[in-house]
Amino acid sequence: MDINAVTLALFLAGGLRLSVPVLLAALGELVSERAGVFTIGLEGLMLFGAVASAVGLAATGSPIAALALGMLGGLLAACVLALGTVLARANQIVMGIGFNVFALGVTSLVRQLVLVDAPPAGALRSVTMMKLPWLSDIPVLGRALFSQSPVFYFAVLLAVALWLMLRFTRLGLLLRAVGENAAAADAAGQPVLRLRFSAAVFTGLLAGLGGAYLCIVASGGTFIDNMTAGRGYLAIAIAIFARWMPLRALLVAVALGLLEALQFQGQYLGIELPAPLLMATPFAIALVAWIAMGRAGAAPADLGRPFLRGEGR
């Protein structure tokens, strides 16, 4: 393999790696938004996932247990959030903004009180790289696509599974129904609040895994205060820009990941931009895309509207 092919493979691999946390969070957001719950607290959910995974790694030393604990952390945090936004009918934006401030504080507190020692060294390889047999031997693509973290494969499969679920299954139809017209779904005898709560908790599970990936796979197990740095908000933009379609979210997230990867690989490819400007590019591109799209289009009609039986429209 000549040097250019190696560079290209590394760049692609880096971009895909970077897209994973945002993709997972965006998939989660899209599910809850399809069910009518606008989760502004996504950033906070990712932070909870990240800190929970760091605690898990410190406690067990096993990166897989750490990822699982990250998901659990996101799930529990989402239960608290959904208790407000779904069951107590709190204003979803107000609640989300408050939740993010709260999450920043709690996770930083946990870091200072619990995560005093450096993360245990070594043994992260089982979650950072899994070479798929045969496929990883393909030139360029093998290195870029098939030598990734198992979480990456999971995220891609999940995008496909969610697409199938939302499009072809009864559950998908029900979720969309409570997002489009909760009153009608309720009249048809569907448990609106239970469905919305489940969707919101599922969001927490994925956001938690996204945060855990950020901490365990991307940062060697070290939790840093506010380490999500706006990725939760970016994921919200991706979910909406992808018009709540999982496969589009996959494409958008990967495109943004590749852009972010320029920061590390750009110098080899002859592109020089200061790091902070490259960090800003995903946000800028998402903004431009958002403007180009204009009106919010086919938003679920009941998005952001707490369901209260008898209140109608």
Place this chain on the structure above:
Amino acid sequence: MPEPKRLIPDLRRLLARLSVPLSLRVTLSAFVGSLLLGLGLIACLGFPLLAAIRVAVEGAFGDTRAIADTLVFMTPRLLVALGALVAIRGGMFNLGGEGQLQMGAIGAMLPFLAFGDIGPALLPMAILCGALCGALWGVIPAVLKLWRGADEIIVTLLMNFIAIYWLKYLVQGPMRPKGSTFNMSAQLPRDGLFLPLIEGTRLHMGVILAVLITLGVWVMLQHTAFGLKLRASGQSPGFVRLQGESAGRTILTSMALSGAIGGLAGTFEVLGVQYRLIDGFSSGLGFEGLAVAFLAGLEPFGALVVSLYFGAINNAALALQSTLSIPAALADVLSGLPILLLAVISGAMLTKGRPVWTSTR
């Protein structure tokens, strides 16, 4: 003006609820509840509770210096909240306080970097320039909304991070003095600063200006024709449509004003606290300011009271950290909790069929 499909359809209805003062009882119970939870947390973590309360109260209000620090912590939160509430009362869900604050901080440095030390003229120029940069950052979402129908919630959220990284880039590159290895700009000359008003404290001119701006915002909202138009356009989309062209102008003006006030939050931090542009000076002040605005029921004087509380919490947390080594992150926990409780309580009360917000005016 095209009628954009709202990302959140009944934002206007939520807004109508929010722009009426919250019942004091509900708000107070959210604060008391969050304080109790905070104290419970301190106790659970094994820190001495009574000592912590004494240290916290003394740290926030114990002497002139402590009170001055509380007021200094209050100022940026108050200004961001004022900026946010001007826009939200006008129907624009401006969640871009953090970005506007960052741009205001950058703006404060520009006159010095452009003209050097030009004496006392620097201060008014820095304030003006900071406000202008904030206003510019606030007007962009308004223009995009009128021109493309792009929902402002996402635009303002994304622009926050563009501004954060833009400031980071500036202090790492163009604004960093030659030979320096720190990510910060050169220091402003003394004439360009809000020097402490009382010897031995950090109390600066920006604190007084912020309180005056609070008064100004209240007068504007309640006693001017523009304020009336603003509130009307926030509460009744039909009114906006009937107004024809000038509705767009109201949106533009309110977002410019909102951005300018939010920008001043950053400007005053540079002129009165940091004396230079420095990476990471904000750590989420913009989002805290939003929480303040919501907690205050979008009322200017309410924002003054709530931000004073937030200032005290942050100041007290520092005292707790230095004396009892309780991590200062406790301040963020206590800043997030009341808004969570308030949102939950007010939502839950709806479900009982009782109105949460007192009657309309």
